[in-house]
Amino acid sequence: MTVNVLFAARAEKWEDYETPLNAAFEKAGIDADLRTEFPPEEVDYIVYAPNSWLQDFTPYTRCKAVLNLWAGVENVVGNETLTQPLCRMVDEAGLTQGMVEWVTGHTLRLHLGMDMHINGQDGKWRTYSPPVAQERPVTILGLGALGQACGHALAGLGFPVTGWSRTEKQVEGITCLYGDDGLKQALSTAQILILLLPHTAQTENILNADTLAMLPEGAMILNPGRGALIEDTALLAALESGHVAQATLDTFRQEPLPVMHPFWAHEKVTVTPHIAATTRPETAAAVIAENVRRGEAGEPFLHQVDRTAGY
Missing domain, CATH: 3.40.50.720 (NAD(P)-binding Rossmann-like Domain)
Known part of the structure; x- marks a missing residue:
């Protein structure tokens, strides 16, 4: 038939x-x-x-x-x-692997301070010794198929990985937290924070002024998840104050990102055009x-x- x-x-x-x-x-x-x-x-x-x-x-x-x-x-x-x-x-063979590669690549870029050399070809000899991966805690918000795959890849490189989800989960090799109390704990150690949550009424603006303040000073953020997970004005304020050192963003509330949006010109923001997981x-x-x-x-x-x- x-x-x-x-x-x-x-x-x-x-x-x-x-x-x-x-x-x-x-x-x-x-x-x-x-x-x-x-x-x-x-x-x-x-x-x-x-x-x-x-x-x-x-x-x-x-x-x-x-x-x-x-x-x-x-x-x-x-x-x-x-x-x-x-x-x-x-x-897993296509979309998930693409996300793992994007997240791993940009995590290493931020961890190693690569932008200092990529953007600094001006004759100045800049020395920087990053910590090793074991000394750079990473937190992933969202432990679905994508979050788990990225967590395993980063843990395999030596990063201590904490994962947070709205409901309780157990994932080998990842410290798993859940609920409101777990979110505060997960954010408190996140030198690099990766957002891989779906966009729902419960996750919209999960990264706002209050939760951004829970991050360690100088934290760095990757958002290949959904644009609405972040309150844009709160993120810009945290970048301006220096509390957040860098944000690499792949998803936005409006796409393509409007040409006059402040993310484009911000020296601490890297924009990629929703390419993390196609x-x-x-x-x-x-x-x-x-x-x-x-x-x-x-x-x-x-x-x-x-x-x-x-x-």
Whole structure:
């Protein structure tokens, strides 16, 4: 039996995904008809990007699941017309590995003080002896798949890693804290703080004037998670006072980041254009195909979103 799969993302993405998805379906033994247009009542699965043209799921009465191409689902999880199971993208070979590389690279950059030499090619001989990794505590807010993978990579390099989550977790090699008291403790030792939380009502502005004050003097921040995790004005104030020494930001409340935003010109801020963890068609296609296979076999979907939690 042929499975009808609607690809609902921006038109330019179809060229990137058509061949990898068809190849993944074939490898999984799925007879799939993959298109960018179907009569809604004939669609079995939707491969979806939240910025696509599809915003009303009501006509898709036969659809068994909506398979998100992004790790983040905050722009779709609240859609009241979406009653089908929603699965977020968790792709260890592509998306997760990309995040680990970005986080590890920028953590080492800040830890080693590389900007001093990269930006200081002016004939001055600048000497700086950074501490070794074992002397630089790192805290990760968010212990989902991405947070755990980054934590393991940094711990493998010798950094003492503390992870914080809203609910209790146990992760080998990482000191795990949770709840309000745990957050205060996790921030208090964070010489480098990495934000990898989803954007929910509970996590919005989790880094604000009060929580920034809990960080050690001279702490450095990486945000490859979500822009709304940080209260921008509070971060700018902490940078100006010197309490926060540097912020490297990959995600923002408005993207692209407006050209006049003060982050662009701030000497203590590095902006990267939401590139920390991009979905890679070849590896993401295999995740999509596996979930379609599971749906057809009556097995539980992978990475199904908890609507009440928001992720």
